Amino acid sequence: MARVFQRLERERYSLVTVNLIDSHYCSEPAKFIATLLMALNTMMRMSLPHVNVLSKADLLRKHESKLHFNVDYYTDVLDLKYLLEKLDDDPTMRKYQKLNEAICSMVEDYALVSFQLLDAFSTDSMLRLRNHIDKANGYVYKAGEEQTVNSLLACAVGAESEAVRQQNDVQPYVE
Template sequence: MVFGQVVVGPPGSGKTTYCNGMSQFLNLIGRKVAVINLDPANDSLPYECAVNIEDIVKLSDVMVEHSLGPNGGLVYCMDYLEKNIDWLQAKLEPLLKDHYLLFDFPGQVELFFLHSNAKNVIMKLIKNLNLRLTAVHLIDAHLCSDPGKYISALLLSLSTMLHLELPHINVLSKIDLIESYGRLAFNLDFYTDVQDLSYIQRHLDQDPRAAKYRKLTKELCQVVEDFSLVNFTTLDIQDKESVGNLVKLIDKSNGYIFAGIDASAVEFSKIAVGPVDWDYYRVAAVQEKYMKNDENIDYDG
């Protein structure tokens, strides 16, 4: 059994930085890590990748050859990868004995809730190579400072979860910059636990530009609440405690902590099988570290 992560999220959410930081952290705790770059537009990688999609297809070449824009070019590249899945499997096979895999995917969100090519690639790898993968969906934390953007992030996260059909963890990345675009209206646990969205509807209704979309906003919030699937953990990729907490969640999600792959995995599992990591006190500690609490509004009254 081979374990790993499928790293997805919108452009700018920090996927490549995440893969770089996560690979360094996993190496430090004794895991051999292989990073697989499946973004044909990512030509300045900060990490050493074991497999690079640019060896068979590059977005710039596709755009010139087929007169496509960036979005159409990325769809073409994913279609091309799906049709050449044997190439990817052959590249991965030498890594299956003792490596933990990180798949760095493109940032075009349509690939993960609309088109089937990226999902088909993942499912074929899971079936043919006996992989256990968790989707790590990164969302830039500063989106919480804008109610409309936060609702959009919720819908994107929900759509991606339903489309990929993988064990899934949503992450508010760059948590250290969460208030870089303004103070949050509510405490951090409101955004991580996705609590009663009627509060954020009322907050959004105060914006005259959003008034004519009031009914639509209400219905979209209702969709998120009806599924009751979306919540978030937080991440500062430069903070080892923050990365460690996320690794524990991922290990629980894909079953790594129960596999007993090697001594390091067993040792780390002793930490990982502790109390649930979604508790109030951990979120409160993150808020105290990164947010100016005195000016946040407590939605509980």
């Protein structure tokens, strides 16, 4: 795959890896940690700009009772010690405590993983993901594209408050 990517990049294609992961993996702490590890592995192997996506976000309402934390906890992936505490409640996972701590520490220390939510039935969700992918691969900054200073700044800065991000990204998927 690396040679294929190198060839495409020589041909001046801008590539980005999009890693789709089912959102139901958030319902169990052990599965979510495995998801984090898989995302890190994919990021290292592909050596390309990377976007992790929790797909089927519309089904989060169905699994909301199983979620130990709010949806933004799983998308931002900031403080995993709370997830480790939930793993300690499971007797079968106690023997992997140090391994889980090491994985979570690596993810937290380097802030390498975060997720975007995707509802394939929502045009807004698809467009927000497309914009995020375009930003990741630098498409919005390419010469020769019609651009305005405002559109470049909006893409570069993110141009939305945390309240707007919550309203658009998280609120549609929880009750």
